[in-house]
Amino acid sequence: MNKSHVSLALLALLMLAGCASERFVLLPSADGRPGAVVVRDAGGEVALDNPYAATMRSVGGKTRYQSSVEDVQARFGEALAAQPPRPTSYVLYFETGGNVLTPGSQAALAGIRQEIADRPASEVMVIGHTDRVGSVEANDRLSLKRAEGLRDVLIEAGVAAGKLEAVGRGERDPLVATDDEVDEPKNRRVEISVR
Amino acid sequence: MIKAHWAALCVLLACSAQAAEPAGTIKVVKGSVSIERDGKKMPATVGSQVEIADRVRTGKESSVGVTLRDNTLLSAGPHSLIVIDKFTYDQTTQDGSMSIGIRKGTLSVASGKIAKRTPESVDFHTPTSVLGVRGTEFVVEVVGGSDE
Numbered sequence: 001m002n003k004s005h006v007s008l009a010l011l012a013l014l015m016l017a018g019c020a021s022e023r024f025v026l027l028p029s030a031d032g033r034p035g036a037v038v039v040r041d042a043g044g045e046v047a048l049d050n051p052y053a054a055t056m057r058s059v060g061g062k063t064r065y066q067s068s069v070e071d072v073q074a075r076f077g078e079a080l081a082a083q084p085p086r087p088t089s090y091v092l093y094f095e096t097g098g099n100v101l102t103p104g105s106q107a108a109l110a111g112i113r114q115e116i117a118d119r120p121a122s123e124v125m126v127i128g129h130t131d132r133v134g135s136v137e138a139n140d141r142l143s144l145k146r147a148e149g150l151r152d153v154l155i156e157a158g159v160a161a162g163k164l165e166a167v168g169r170g171e172r173d174p175l176v177a178t179d180d181e182v183d184e185p186k187n188r189r190v191e192i193s194v195r
Numbered sequence: 196m197i198k199a200h201w202a203a204l205c206v207l208l209a210c211s212a213q214a215a216e217p218a219g220t221i222k223v224v225k226g227s228v229s230i231e232r233d234g235k236k237m238p239a240t241v242g243s244q245v246e247i248a249d250r251v252r253t254g255k256e257s258s259v260g261v262t263l264r265d266n267t268l269l270s271a272g273p274h275s276l277i278v279i280d281k282f283t284y285d286q287t288t289q290d291g292s293m294s295i296g297i298r299k300g301t302l303s304v305a306s307g308k309i310a311k312r313t314p315e316s317v318d319f320h321t322p323t324s325v326l327g328v329r330g331t332e333f334v335v336e337v338v339g340g341s342d343e
Contacts, residue, residue, distance in 0.1 A: 022321050023336040030305065035331025041324040048333070057323060076334040079272035079301040082258035084222035086305070087266045120222050121242035123262075125286065167286045195262050 021058035087195035131187040144168025218282035219263035226257025267307030275300025292316035299340030
């Protein structure tokens, strides 16, 4: 490649880059926790760590600025309006050592069924957990059995089987941390995550 | 009877061998939205599955919302092209990774469980930049990006 070719290629690149611009804006998170985005390119990185902190990248380089609710709405309103409903999560509890729901949890099922019916193309994860009474292996089996049991209850209630996935996490993911072999009702639970 | 069972089993096995693990599901569609997979273009509807290597494209006055399996919410505005370059998620261990490309248009992201647990295994990229996220929500715009 001779010099004129190189400069032509460079010019073409510059023209391409000239048309392109990119913009990144950090939004406040729905759960109120602080978040951050790090934007990296060939020229280095910019950390956005306050709500509406923004950076714009074009041929002239990167510019930091503070965006606003109005600015985000004007540029991203249509994308934000298409955001799927946020997943929700429910917790149901069991009587000791079996797969029988407590009366309160039994009553909560109706609301969950309704939510599954109301969401567009809903999908449901049924995640079983146990307390630390018994061995890890036995609790893996029990947690899966609880999840599958509840999945069957939902299928009987008319939820399409294809929407449901059952998973057992055993005693690995307790709601309340305890020593081994502690009978903790709050850990004998099934989480239902609807998305 | 037994034969019928075998036939059903074979169909099941064939399906499970063929089907790629879905990355997510389309939950919102407005206007004209398509999924491009293996060089074929198909219209996206509510309930369509999004797989790894899929390109999701929106037309004029159109938008789309996708929920990934780890509860990440993606939504794109008009004239956008989003590519699912990588997605893995194990529901039992909750380990996973994802890489999502924004070739052009606008994208809003509310990150999910993978970003919460292992933020280093999540990235979003534009033609010039790579974004690392820490359990968060953000928007990206690419003007004049590539059509491919």
